[in-house]
Amino acid sequence: MLSDKMLAALNDQLNAEYYSSYLYLAMSGHCEAAGFLGMAHWLRKQSEEELGHAMKFYRFILDRGGRIELKGIEAPPGHWKSPLALFEDVVSHERKITDRIWKLVELSGAEKDPATRVFLHWFVEEQVEEEAQASTIVQKLRLIGDSVNGLLLIDRELGARS
Numbered sequence: 746m747l748s749d750k751m752l753a754a755l756n757d758q759l760n761a762e763y764y765s766s767y768l769y770l771a772m773s774g775h776c777e778a779a780g781f782l783g784m785a786h787w788l789r790k791q792s793e794e795e796l797g798h799a800m801k802f803y804r805f806i807l808d809r810g811g812r813i814e815l816k817g818i819e820a821p822p823g824h825w826k827s828p829l830a831l832f833e834d835v836v837s838h839e840r841k842i843t844d845r846i847w848k849l850v851e852l853s854g855a856e857k858d859p860a861t862r863v864f865l866h867w868f869v870e871e872q873v874e875e876e877a878q879a880s881t882i883v884q885k886l887r888l889i890g891d892s893v894n895g896l897l898l899i900d901r902e903l904g905a906r907s
């Protein structure tokens with residue numbers, strides 16, 4: 746059985762994963778409207794992945810006998826001044842999520858809940874990968890600067906995400 750504190754924190758994380766999905770969908774729409782179809786594709790895939798993360802929390806809460814508490818999803822921003830600014834926001838968002846996951850791990854220790862701790866391991870690893878992927882894109886965008894050719898090349902590369 747989940748403690749009340751653990752359950753509330755897991756339901757909060759469920760909401761945070763939905764917000765991540767919403768944020769990346771907003772970013773995808775912004776990129777598509779700006780003509781960066783590859784970036785839009787990459788971000789839509791990311792948005793779908795985040796829904797998968799949300800459902801992992803949903804499943805786990807129910808499997809542990811907890812109640813799902815869905816809350817309103819905050820509205821994400823809708824405009825970014827450049828692809829670089831947008832992907833910098835991806836990195837900083839993922840860092841915030843990493844921080845949240847690590848705090849959940851700490852709480853699972855404090856609440857003496859090894860099942861939640863083990864469940865969270867997948868997310869600890871996933872965050873390392875997500876931060877690394879987004880940081881690589883930011884690095885490339887910084888190198889590219891204002892080069893239109895460079896932007897079109899990276900757009901094509903991101904459009905190949907399966």
Ligand code: OFO
Pocket residue numbers: 761762765795798839842871872875
């Ligand atoms: Fe981006 O990993 Fe979930 O939120």
